[in-house]
Amino acid sequence: MKETQVNIVTDIPGPKSKALLDRRFDVIANGVSYSTPIFVEEAKGAFIKDVDGNTFIDMASGIGVMNIGHGDEGVIDAVKGQLDKFTHTSFNVVMYESYVKVAEQLVKLTPGDFNKKVMFANSGAEAVENAIKISRKYTKKPMVVSLECAFHGRTYMAMTITSKVKPYKDGFAPYCSDTYKIPSPYYYRYEGNLSEGEFGLMCANKFETLLKGELNPDMVACLIVEPLQGEGGFIVPPKGYLKRLQEICNENNIVFVVDEIQAGFCRTGKFFCCENSCVTPDLITMSKSLAAGFPLSAVVGRAEMMDAAMSGGLGGTFSGNPVSLAAARVVIEKMVNDDYSGKALHIADIMMPRLFELKEKYSVIGDVRGQGAMIALELVKDKRTKEPNKDDVGKVLSYCLKKGVILISAGIFSNCIRFLPPLVIRDEQLGYVLDVLDEAFTSLK
Ligand SMILES: Cc1ncc(COP(=O)(O)O)c(C=O)c1O
16 A cells, blocks of 8 residues: 555445444444444555545554554565464474564663563453563562553453443453552542642552551552553653652562553653653563554563563463564564654654644643653543533544544543554644644534
């Protein structure tokens, strides 16, 4: 596919997508959601072409996966080369160099000047499960603490420590035992008089209070946090917040796990988002953009922790697939050499001033927030009461789609519009997106 420009040639969805939608309803389980009614034919850079020949700008990146852009030639060549050699032996049976090579790249790149080791898995949720297994095995303690507004995946433990009842938890009880939640540093929804920094410290210190009042630290294996909460609504941690959490973990022999699955891989202007907060996690979970759309996740962390489980306790049949690893190797090299973090910051420079202008212009935009190219608008019915406005999110998203812009929502109240463009998106494409967004808000009046 050639990168051209937005081109809408049918109604959305077009007739071919409509026919596929009908077939989908017959055979695909209801719990598998979709946020646009279109089916892709091909994709390149920041463009997606659907089966009806419509070309869209992708502002979702397959939920923060295609940071490197669709159809990156280096990635595709590496994958094709690997396909010609072998596709699976299971690293647990016959090993391959790429597993070791990508691990070497990751231990170098992750923050922390200590010995680290790596394990690979297939999905984000699986990495989270493994980080928790490792923390429990290493500390010999059971409890897991996470945050309100968190998202860590859909497997049982990952779902248990996730927030947002509908759709993630509804009807799936009983949840896992031995978990606890502390408040999210969601400053926009805080109603007191503290500054953002003071509020962040107050939230972090609630963890300390929990350890005094409710949970014996001798029982707590780990705290898991997203360095910028994703599904919960792109909640940027106040300055000092993550650092204070890390201190509390260190003081109480609790493993500090940072979930970089959505915010990592240059998305926020640093290779790992936690670098913005100057913290060095004991364990990091990563996935999504690690392998440019090929299923792969990893846990990277302190060697003594990663080595706690006995041989055979971690991994799985497909964990560390060689095709995915071939992609990951190129992704990492390219992101470092071609300054993808700089690209994320450039996107922010273009988008943020325009989004703040829109906030002044439209009464439904309550908040504009983000770090690098992980940006959201929070919509409200009234700027004073901040009543969440989910309906207008739906209207804006469907207006934009009809004009050729793919956007997705987020937020515990489903009232945020999130922007996760491929980091290779060009300035004029962003300009188009922002113009369409402006029109979409005008159409609400
Ligand atoms: C922060 C975070 N953790 C974990 C996950 C789960 O990843 P997966 O859907 O690959 O299981 C996600 C997915 O959105 C995520 O954003």
